[in-house]
Amino acid sequence: MHSKFIRILVFFGCLTIISSQLFCSDLLKRNHTKFHPVRHCQRSNKTRIAAKNVANLNKCIQFAEHNQALAFNFGHGKRPRKKGDQVGDLLNLFDVKRAKEENKTKIEKDLHALEENTDPYFDCEVLSCPEVGNMSSLINDTRFDYYTLYGYAPENSTCFPSVGLFMYYYDERMNYTEATSTCEGHRGYLARIVSDIRTNFISFMIQQQIFDINKATVGILQSTFNESVNVPLEIPIKHAFIGLKELRRKGNFVDSLDIPLKCFLYRAWAPKYPSEESRPGCVAITASRSWKMFDCRKRAPFICELKPTKPRRINRRKFNRRCSLKRSNN
Template sequence: MAPAVLFLVFTYLMGVSRGSLNCPTGKLNPLQFHLVRQCQRAAADEALALENTSSLKECADLAHDMRGLALNYAPGGPKRRLNAFDQRSFGKQGDKEQRIRSRLSVFEQPGEFFNCHVLKCPQNNTFSGMVNDSRFDYYSLYGRPTVVRNYSCIPEVGLFVVYTQPSAYLNASLTCSNSSEFTGSLAHIASEHRTSLLAQWLVEFNRKSQSLAEGNVYLAYVGLAYNSSTSLSPLDFRNSQGESLQCFLYRAWDGGHPRVGGDLGNASCVALTPQGTWQTLNCDRELPFICEIHTARSTFGWEQSSSELDIGPNAVFECGRDRV
């Protein structure tokens, strides 16, 4: 067979093999920031980035690059150059406030100098960190806040819920995917960034649990398991979306893990330790587990991003009349 033909056959087989691994294609389907509140901005005291951008898309692209989970954006235009909610005083009181503001750096008053604020975390249920500012709109990857109240944000990673009530792996997976409070799955951990930050989160969770006289979490199920009906090899562990670990470069196996083959065939479910390592365990073993809250479903184009608009308590109802 000619070398060119051999090369084409090899390329085809490699494509089929990689396709069967169900590798993610995130670059082709980037996460979308959804409009959540109009004429309001979230506090940007610890923003990942403060910039002036020419468009919402440019601001969103920056947020993707910085791993931001939410953003404030001021679209500009004749009706949105001034903050209609600005209550600055006049006379002596106004002069005093002006002197105070003059001492602040541009980074201490981002709403005055930057139209794009990339944020580490989205607002929670209460929107307690919101400021009425008709120049800005607030966007989040998660759309409207989830109704669950005990979730945690890991900056630059996502939103998670830890369940301390031990459960077998299958039941843990079903609890995450069938929750009535959020759309989610067992946590994705196939990167150094995610594994290390989730492990640090478990350490902090245990520290808080000690002060509350609650039990610590030394092992927690996450979204990684071997399934003999879908996996292509003994090391072909799959996450909750069915994507193979072979699609990712990072591994954090603890010493002696993964345990595969022979009598250890059922040791095929993965748990995370607070030390940032992965262990394979019998899937029937009952353990705490970590659910990851999924981002809001993407729509087609920015013009439809208002599908997640929140009009709950403290929303600015009259803002829509002033939009340009």
């Protein structure tokens, strides 16, 4: 009888563990992202992490997802071409046009030089970071279109390669609720940090900001007093709110996507944290790569993570058209 009772307890214990794992797995799969076409007949010159020739757009998307890319350039080999054009698909026709305009008497030689100096061609180039702001790294290229997870990417956002875009509000102090609303207003949420790579990167953002403020302040003092200042100044930026908070039940934490902390193995609590205070707390990350709990009413800097978003306006049909050499942005 005693043995049978133990077996029943073990059975229900295993069932609870399996149910918990399935619950967490389902939550983590819901964070699905989608690439959007943003620029026609242009490619991004951002850092390329991998490239290959693929059969179609879906294969390029799969290749980008496998390499944790945030954007990619895709070459539409079947795009309609100008009738009678004999220049091969491996050349960017904007380069051909420029070569003809610069040296009209040596067209054949110039085209041969273009072919010789062109990098190996792959119709799927996946990128670790997307274009932001005015997309200054885009290049006119008739071979490619540019796709990205981030149709909305402000100029002041910081790319964490292969992870996402972040915005650091180091010069503003808000409580946790206000910080959450501010992030949502920028199509984002308080940054998720439940992994070693995320914690290390976001802590580095704080360290870099402290360094930049120190450097700028020292420069002001040097120019004002015309003397060398060798001692680093004390800057009141030691931590920033991120997307992890405690629920009313003590010890139960959820991130910005309402995924319980128990679904992750990684922890980076500072010594003596999480604390056993009576009021549920909100979590901040420190420059020393650790997590601390604070009263959610405390005002502190904070870090937002931008959601992958589709562009405000896009005409998908034009991506099947032939590139126009008369317009830099097709």
